[in-house]
Amino acid sequence: MIDEYFSKDYFEAREKFLSACNENGFVIKSEKHPNAKGPQNRDIFMDCAIKGPEDAKKMLLIISGTHGPEGYCGSGFQYGLLKSGIANEWAKKYKIAFIHAHNAYGFAWDTRFNEDNIDLNRNYLEDWNNPPKNPDYDELSQWALPTDYSEENVNLAMMKLVEYAQKNGFPKLQSALTAGQYNHPKGVYYGGNGPSWSNKTIKNFAYEITQDIENIVIIDMHTGLGPFGHGEILCDCAPDTEEYKRLHAIWGDEVVSTKTEASVSADLSGTLDSGLTKLLSKLSPAFIAIEFGTIDPLSVFKSTQGTSWLHTYGDKESEFGKKLTQLSRDAFYPQSSEWNEKVWARSVEVAQKAIDNFA
Numbered sequence: 001m002i003d004e005y006f007s008k009d010y011f012e013a014r015e016k017f018l019s020a021c022n023e024n025g026f027v028i029k030s031e032k033h034p035n036a037k038g039p040q041n042r043d044i045f046m047d048c049a050i051k052g053p054e055d056a057k058k059m060l061l062i063i064s065g066t067h068g069p070e071g072y073c074g075s076g077f078q079y080g081l082l083k084s085g086i087a088n089e090w091a092k093k094y095k096i097a098f099i100h101a102h103n104a105y106g107f108a109w110d111t112r113f114n115e116d117n118i119d120l121n122r123n124y125l126e127d128w129n130n131p132p133k134n135p136d137y138d139e140l141s142q143w144a145l146p147t148d149y150s151e152e153n154v155n156l157a158m159m160k161l162v163e164y165a166q167k168n169g170f171p172k173l174q175s176a177l178t179a180g181q182y183n184h185p186k187g188v189y190y191g192g193n194g195p196s197w198s199n200k201t202i203k204n205f206a207y208e209i210t211q212d213i214e215n216i217v218i219i220d221m222h223t224g225l226g227p228f229g230h231g232e233i234l235c236d237c238a239p240d241t242e243e244y245k246r247l248h249a250i251w252g253d254e255v256v257s258t259k260t261e262a263s264v265s266a267d268l269s270g271t272l273d274s275g276l277t278k279l280l281s282k283l284s285p286a287f288i289a290i291e292f293g294t295i296d297p298l299s300v301f302k303s304t305q306g307t308s309w310l311h312t313y314g315d316k317e318s319e320f321g322k323k324l325t326q327l328s329r330d331a332f333y334p335q336s337s338e339w340n341e342k343v344w345a346r347s348v349e350v351a352q353k354a355i356d357n358f359a
């Protein structure tokens with residue numbers, strides 16, 4: 001039954017999400033992507049749905065697909081909440097909102113980055129005149145995304161990255177590659193040079209739906225880091241901040257700050273967390289990401305690199321292109337009942353704590 005919550009592609013996921021929203025009386029607003037399309041030249045969208053008592057001041061917002069194929073997980077959770085009746089139950093007392101497919105392009109094409117090779121979770125900088133520097137990435141850029149994608153050169157690149165990790169430690173490599181970089185538009189984990197369409201669109205949605213809200217909890221669904229099916233609760237804020245205290249009040253010691261070494265993630269720049277927390281600062285947002293493990297980190301990195309290369313240099317319709325796409329999908333969405341069940345149980349548990357805390 002849980003498997004039915006998950007979909008085989010973006011289009012099926014969206015259709016199921018919208019029909020379940022309609023069945024359950026959620027009000028939907030959709031924004032069509034103005035200049036990017038999915039496979040078969042089909043239109044792609046970011047969708048927002050909301051339900052709850054008119055006078056409710058507390059909102060739970062759940063976001064899917066910030067990183068393309070990670071949307072199978074997030075969309076599956078959103079659809080499951082609608083289909084199981086849980087969302088309706090919660091919406092008797094509180095505003096329940098969903099944003100579906102933050103990175104619709106990446107979801108539709110099974111690639112982490114967006115139509116401009118931007119990592120949306122690095123695209124929410126406050127000051128675009130002074131983007132953060134990442135000299136470690138600059139040093140590794142040739143190997144982080146090799147333009148010659150022959151097997152021989154890809155293996156050489158991987159060897160160079162492993163050498164770097166052996167010399168400097170794995171956390172240093174992870175940070176160099178994934179913390180975010182603003183100098184190499186064709187590289188990996190590129191944050192962009194200004195706000196993307198997804199950035200502006202999700203902010204508009206978030207602003208519109210929170211006009212009468214005083215208190216908000218936001219859950220952004222991610223996959224690809226940590227042990228198989230394990231859902232770690234991540235936040236951007238340091239443990240000595242007010243925001244962290246709010247998170248701790250809800251989830252206790254389960255909250256792990258990316259500012260500490262305990263986290264499966266590097267400390268990132270320009271995250272959605274930082275963007276929405278600033279936008280909605282009057283509502284004292286409690287923002288977390290849930291990060292579900294899939295396969296080993298090097299394979300996840302390799303698949304990310306593969307579809308980023310494909311986007312800039314390759315042919316998505318070729319056999320090789322299809323192979324890279326499949327690898328990326330498998331890395332972020334294992335397509336296993338065991339994994340789906342773990343994701344579902346853990347996600348409901350985490351969200352339920354937010355609801356309990358409202359009371």
Ligand SMILES: [Zn+2]
Nearest residue numbers: 067070222223
């Ligand atoms: Zn992610």
